Amino acid sequence: RARVFSGIQPSGEFHIGNYLGAARQWASMVRDQKEELLFCIVDAHAITVPFEPAELKRRILALTRDLIACGLDPDKCTLFVQSDVPEHTELAWYLAAVTPMGDLGRMTQFKEKSENKDFVSCALFTYPVLMSADILLYKATVVPVGDDQVQHVELARETVRRFNHRFGEIFPEPHPRLSTATRIKGVDGNAKMSKSKNNSIATFSPPDEFWGKLRTAFTDPQRLRKSDPGRPEVCNIYTMHKAVSPEATCNEVYANCTQAKWGCMDCKKVLWENFDRELTPLREKRASLDDDAVRAALAKGAEKARATAKETVTEVRTAMGLGSGA
């Protein structure tokens, strides 16, 4: 059985990009039960940019609750918090010893997140090394990600080659598994929707708030009037239709947009209804979960994850000649 690892940062509200690009695919793997699944709330990644401790603490529980509501049943997968398993940061340090600085400097996420910032932490630069450790600690071979994270998974694969070449065959090579939904753009139309960018629609915001954000979301920049024909292939709204609306609806949307029969508001209304239909049962599930249930799930998850993590780190220490033991 292939082992699958994926993570998400408790860095802000769980948005529809995270839902369509990550959580929905994870939930379907949980339903299928064909692979061994580990899903991690990567809090140590969330401290690579400025953060508030009390807020971080609150977000860890909130995000876990959102994920369980999406279908990550903690009895059917290993759902845990990264810093509850300290072996993640330990292995990251060891892997940093075989990772060239030049490779890290080429990472687009680093370039994007460090651009025009007064303070850029060393941790933001080494972020991909910690992500390699997340994956390799469990010897996972499949890493479901959105296309913004593919570069990091490729770096992890390079790290495996370098490490194995130097210290012996310990790690298998991981491969990215892209979600079917492509990158969701932010409501401002400038960049990808991100928790940290204030350009997102929170998946579990109340329906009227959800609509408020969707209503003002950026569409096709060349479509200024309703009478202008739209270009669904460049429109973020159409990307989302393809992810949540039935095929017949997508065809209808496409025809009405290109023939200028529908305005963007008509198209968004239909999208909103389809989102609402899909999210209603998830909202109900979410309402039924309290903090105690969430904490209990995470404690069990960490215990399961840690058993494997300890084994791997012991193996790595031995291979690298670390420690005082024989």
Ligand code: ATP
């Ligand atoms: P941050 O802004 O703090 O980096 P984020 O919104 O990018 O937050 P992450 O925790 O970095 O979220 O990523 C979690 C998962 O969601 C990853 O698999 C990532 O590829 C996916 N993802 C993030 N944003 C999008 C998006 N806009 N469209 C599709 N998938 C996305």
Ligand code: MG
């Ligand atoms: Mg991100």
